Every structure is written in structure tokens, then in C-alpha cells.
Amino acid sequence: xxxxxxxxxxxxxxxxxxxxxxxxxxxxxxxxxxxxxxxxxxxxxxxxxxxxxxxxxxxxxxxxxxxxxxxxxxxxxxxxxxxxxxxxxxxxxxxxxxxxxxxxx
Numbered sequence: 001x002x003x004x005x006x007x008x009x010x011x012x013x014x015x016x017x018x019x020x021x022x023x024x025x026x027x028x029x030x031x032x033x034x035x036x037x038x039x040x041x042x043x044x045x046x047x048x049x050x051x052x053x054x055x056x057x058x059x060x061x062x063x064x065x066x067x068x069x070x071x072x073x074x075x076x077x078x079x080x081x082x083x084x085x086x087x088x089x090x091x092x093x094x095x096x097x098x099x100x101x102x103x104x105x
Contacts, residue, residue, distance in 0.1 A: 002027050002045075003052035006097075007085050050092045057083045 068075035091097035
């Protein structure tokens with residue numbers, strides 16, 4: 001959920017639309033709520049969010065290939081361009097994404 005919200009935030013931004021609820025599903029808030037309700041503090045949250053981004057990218061890349069196969073779109077020559085949230089995943093991997101998430105997870 002944390003990743004999907006970030007994905008749609010970026011999608012809105014790239015379409016010059018106003019942001020959705022920016023304080024909704026922040027990693028720090030989700031982790032705090034989870035700990036309060038369950039008594040367990042989530043560990044390795046960065047890894048799980050990054051993994052969700054990667055899985056989503058694989059699915060979206062396959063959707064792009066399917067759309068091209070059925071003539072619904074042109075397939076980008078650069079395979080990296082088929083990954084719709086490449087910049088977000090790169091920010092996760094280089095660490096810049098995590099500076100804005102509100103916690104050190």
C-alpha cells in the first residue's frame with residue numbers, strides 16, 4: 001500500500017495534477033500504526049517497499065508488452081523506458097527516496 005500510494009502520487013505529478021493526500025500512507029505513519037495495533041515494530045520496511053516497486057514494475061512491463069502485441073501501443077525501443085516508475089525505483093535504490101518518507105526504516 002505504501003508503494004502504490006507513492007506510485008500514484010508520482011503519476012499525478014507527471015500529469016501536472018494536484019497531489020493526492022501527501023500525508024497518507026507515509027512509511028513512518030504506517031509503521032507506527034502497525035506497531036500500536038500489533039505490538040510488533042516492522043523491520044526492513046525499505047526492503048519490502050522496494051520489493052513492491054520491483055514487482056509492480058515487472059507487472060507493468062508485461063502489460064506494456066501485451067498492449068504492444070495487441071496493437072494498442074508502440075513498444076519503446078529502450079527496455080528501461082517500459083518501466084513506468086523507473087525514477088521512483090531508482091530513487092529507492094540510491095537512497096534519495098527515503099529522505100522524504102519521514103522515518104529511517
